[in-house]
Amino acid sequence: MTYWHALLLAIVEGLTEFLPVSSTGHMIIASALLGIPATPFTKLYLVVIQFGAILSVLAVYWRRFIQSIDFYLKLLVAFLPVVVVGLLLKKYIDALLESVAVVAFMLLVGGIVLVFIDRWFPQEDPGEGGRPVTNPNWRQAFTIGVFQCLAVVPGVSRSAATIIGGLTQKLTRQAAAEFAFFLAMPTMAAAAAKDLYDYYKEATAKGIDVAQMFTGQELKLLALGNVAAFVVALLAIRVFVGFVTKYGFRAFGIYRIIAGGILLIMLALKIPLILV
Template identity: 55%
Template structure:
């Protein structure tokens, strides 16, 4: 990896972490085109720089992180499924992180789901005048169920934010509330994923060079700044327009990737 590649991946991370299009999937696609996807440091980099994007949530919603202990307990409950399944499926997840085909198929399937989500959960956006918070309250049971939905994102191309937002909407949350809880849940999830990935990296006998440390610093800073802009834009758009545009984008991108992989790439390597 070089500086330009690190910057490109960080911009992609910042733009896509909170969109239901899969930031990991996009970084796998980009790193595959740059021919660095199978490199151990690239796999570490794509996880660790998500921390920078996650910190943007803390900055934008800092007041929410001081509202009550109940808030943290609910995040912890939602985080538990990812901890358990992440540890159990770690090796399988690492293998999938090198597969553009897995990303493409996940993008397409998720795209068709997003095309229907707004219609499926239209009632969630209708507020009862006598109970205006009916579609914004999150119970512990709801938090746990959203946590299980988030685990679907262990399949590259699924989208952590997309899975957890849809999970929230299945529990009668409106789009805005589901999206914000998804953002908050990203904080412990990505802190945990970063710590685990760094531990595994050092346990395998790897050491970070000074250049690699610089790439991680640059990547986190860029991802943080870009994500600040992306979050606000996404929330505004989602509240007004819904998911359809993201569904179409995922389907088109997935089909293009499959064409490139099975036709163009194979022809150029014969």
């Protein structure tokens, strides 16, 4: 992986992590298009640069993180379902992460859902008590967490699954999007920590010292990726919330359908994905 590759993948991560278009799917596609080998470090890089993206949430919403312990407890309740599913299905999830076909199909299916989601959950519908819900209760938080489990399949989009879960619980578009941002922090941090630990175990099993786990260039690539993902995600969050509040999710659905359709056609015609 070159510095140019690392920068492009970090930009893709920052742009797509909090949009309902599947950041993992886009990075798998980008890696294939750029011809980046699927080495252990490359796979780790795609996960670890999420640290930079999640820090952007803290930078934008830092006041929310100092309000009350209730905020953290609800995030924990929402986070637990994906922990259980992730631990039970990790072997199968890792296998799916190498499949562009799975990504393409799920982009298409998810796009169809997003095209109609605004009709299914119009914002004028009242929430509990006759008012739109802006702060989920315990049950709603857990339900949103269950929806997040769908995102273990690459191409589904963690953001899309979580936002849709929020909409089913009568949250406003803005509240659903923001709760998806907040839930991303423990989810992505845990995924990155787990991959780092697995990488460490493999290195020690080969007799590699901890200080030699990464080369100087690999450390620079990780630093570059996290900084770039942070900056780009910071801008993406600000734009996304305003956009979906005003226009809804239809545009993202259309984009997913086009992207997934093109990929499926390329795969069916056996057109090489590697461009460089």
